[in-house]
Amino acid sequence: AFVALAVSGALSAGIVTAGNLLQLHNMPPTLPPPEYGNTVLNRIAEKNNQKAVVFPHWSHRAKYTCRVCHLELEFSMKAGETEITEKGIRAGRFCGNCHNGKTAFAPKGPKGKNCARCHRGKKKSGTQKFKAFARKLPHTRYGNRINWVKALRTGRIKPKNSLTASNPLIDERLIMKLDRTLELRAEMALISPAIFPHKAHTEWLECSQCHPDIFNIKKKTTERFSMDKNLDGQFCGVCHLTIAFPMNDCKRCHPRMREIR
Template structure:
């Protein structure tokens, strides 16, 4: 909206001499249109800034494919100016591990900096130390491989494209359709950090009506299967990961959910817009076909009564007579046999 408004205003300023040559063109209309576009952009920006949307949501700030899902971890580095914050990239881990492996089994909360990650805990084999032990992955002594905040990126977009080559493409986020990649066997996404166990996907779709808003987009079809192929139920419903929980596991109980709260990082926004596909991909969730409009009621035919005129202006008794016909023209049925109608008598002979 802002970009289009800016282009329109630039056009008004640079081409006004040419446009003014048009027959019947009114300069006041041009100025009014430019002001209206800018005012509309300002109103939209104000709308997103109000309600439950926080200033740090980053909504509409599109990130490169390699940077999408990168989380800054600096809870325990703020006190040490010499230690740079950690940049945790989700996409290299998603190729091998499910979301459950880290967020449920290792205790990483969905909110950044919620877990009290200290180097002593890593050395004890907790959190990142479960895998970064010089066996499963590089060890804790290679500090600069994680403490990267403020350092020029060493992984170029080309390297990321090469690493993700062959995976089902997408238009948003990391440019990878992770659901299809898992189902097609392109990635493993094991259920636990040690690679044992399996997840139990729940094939259940839930329709979420949004018709309480007017005008409204299509209704949402929430697929449990796509989520439970990566997560267990406790991640969203019982608050095992997040003490407050994400969703109340009861139909119709999440009455406070709305788009503003999702944008601010609540409900679906806990993951979508941060790691899972961003909110710009509207119709991946709002995928239900619009409801068919109700059919208009059928018109009832006017009732016909004796001696009264019907819709064609013919009296019922007259119509009945026409249907009965004349004995001179029609056949007469008697005793089950058809006989000819009596012929009219000849006129009497005239006397001479």
């Protein structure tokens, strides 16, 4: 069953026809596949004469679901909000929870300091490693061109859902798989509804990562939800501009998008 919701002003961004598909014309440009999803952490790095940290989501996403870092390790979904410090990392917080020399390389290892492995300063890094990794996974046309949902469901990747799975409250077998699909109506007749599958999101995320800060949990109470707001990094745009598949992959959300013949 579908739950219908209205998407206010869904076409205020304007439309054009391209490649025989109806598309929104002011989609922000996306980075090349090896760089898409790389996040630059520079809250205090350059202030302390260090290069910014480049965090490649792709290499971590293959091993852990989003909830591990953004819930258990307390990384904010918003850039610049998490007060990561070297002291905190060395004490086992944030990156240091895994980068301890056991699970992953530590700031200092047997061969010396590993600072430059993270403090790279530019988004473009690890290109060849990414290409070798992506070659083995299901392909899609946009973003980093990896179909992560398909990779998970076919067992090509097996990311952990928790770092403390012995806790029965968050044991992997008990993680909620909410299989409820929402149909989000666009106001303009030429645009087909967006289909939101909860299951594809709860396989990676916790409910609290979207509700209530990004979307109100009560039906039809999320205000000013529009394509313009998405493209401004709000609502769906929190993830679907820089990490999850980008919004120029129109038919992933609007599967009945009209074709122009």
